[in-house]
Amino acid sequence: MGYPTLDSVLAFKDNVPPMNSHIAVTDCLKSEGNFLLHHFIINHLKANRPVILVGLAQIFNHYFLISRKLV
Numbered sequence: 001m002g003y004p005t006l007d008s009v010l011a012f013k014d015n016v017p018p019m020n021s022h023i024a025v026t027d028c029l030k031s032e033g034n035f036l037l038h039h040f041i042i043n044h045l046k047a048n049r050p051v052i053l054v055g056l057a058q059i060f061n062h063y064f065l066i067s068r069k070l071v
Helices: 004-010 034-046 060-070
Strands: none
Touching: 004 034
């Protein structure tokens, strides 16, 4: 499952976080968070746990301003 070294550092039981917990993955110019997404998705799917993936291309304020125009 996932990356064994990362699993050992995180020390989650069965390599998945506890139920009803949330994980937010953000990245920056120095390092991408894609490998973390793959790691958590693989581990959750193999453990038959639900996965919700949300990706936003713009900052929150962009969507907020658009929603105000639509009302």
